[in-house]
Amino acid sequence: MTITSAVRDSGGFLTVSGKVTNNSGVLWSGGEWRGDENELQKNGGSIAGASLIDKPGKKKYLVLRDTSGRCLCTKFSGGLDSGKSAEWYAQFPAPPVDTQKVDFQVGTMPPATIEISEG
Numbered sequence: 001m002t003i004t005s006a007v008r009d010s011g012g013f014l015t016v017s018g019k020v021t022n023n024s025g026v027l028w029s030g031g032e033w034r035g036d037e038n039e040l041q042k043n044g045g046s047i048a049g050a051s052l053i054d055k056p057g058k059k060k061y062l063v064l065r066d067t068s069g070r071c072l073c074t075k076f077s078g079g080l081d082s083g084k085s086a087e088w089y090a091q092f093p094a095p096p097v098d099t100q101k102v103d104f105q106v107g108t109m110p111p112a113t114i115e116i117s118e119g
Contacts, residue, residue, distance in 0.1 A: 001018060001019070001020045001021075001088075001106070001109065002018045002019050002020075003016060003017070003018040003104060003112060003114055004017055004018045004019065005017050005018075005117065006102070006104075006114045006115065006116045006117065007116075007117050007118070007119040008094045008097070008116050008117070008118055008119055009094070009119040010119070012093065012094050013064070013091050013092065013093065013094055014052070014061075014091070014092045014093070014094040014095065014116065015089055015090070015091050015092075015119075016050075016052070016089065016090050016091075016092065016104060016114065017087065017088065017089040017090075018087070018088055018089075019085055019086070019087055019088065020080070020085065020086055020088055021084070021085040022080040022081065022082050022083065022084055022085070023082070023083070024082060025082050026082055027079045027080070027081055027082065028076075028079055028080045028082075029045035029076060029079040029080075030045035030046060030047065030075075030076035030079070030080070031045045032107045032108070033045070033046065033047050033048070033049050033050065033106050033107045034046045034047075034048045034049050045075065045076040045077070045079060046071055046073055046074060046075040046076060047063070047071070047073045047074050047088055047089075047090045047106055048063050048065075048071035048073055048090075049063075049106060049107065050063050050073070050090045050104065050105065050106040051063070051104075051105050051106075052092050052095070052102040052103065052104055052105075053102060053103040053105065053111065054095045054096075054099050054102050055102075055103065056099065057095060057096060057099055059095065061092045061093055061095065061102075062092070063090045063091065063092060064091050064092060064093065071090070072090070072091040073088070073089060073090040073091065074086070074087070074088035074089055074090070076088075094116075095116070099116065100115060100116055101113055101114065101115050101116065102114060102116065
């Protein structure tokens with residue numbers, strides 16, 4: 001997984017995007033990235049379980065959802081064949097404007113510090 005951008009927009013949202021490549025040798029579904037909450041289970045293979053941590057502000061931000069509980073994020077419909085890549089995005093509530101860096105985490109991957117740019 002790579003992160004290519006984290007853009008704050010004027011509407012109060014932060015969109016994180018990047019690319020995931022399946023180097024496992026088997027079909028990858030992203031199911032372990034959808035999160036543990038019951039409501040997130042209907043998102044299937046997705047990045048719905050991702051979060052942002054604002055360490056100085058001591059806040060955790062979850063992927064936004066619509067009124068039906070569907071994430072505002074990429075769903076990996078049908079999975080990703082071995083050797084293939086896919087673009088992804090996840091939209092979060094934006095941290096305060098003075099927060100310039102957050103930690104991004106999904107699944108069991110270690111957190112990655114990312115820098116926020118203004119859109």
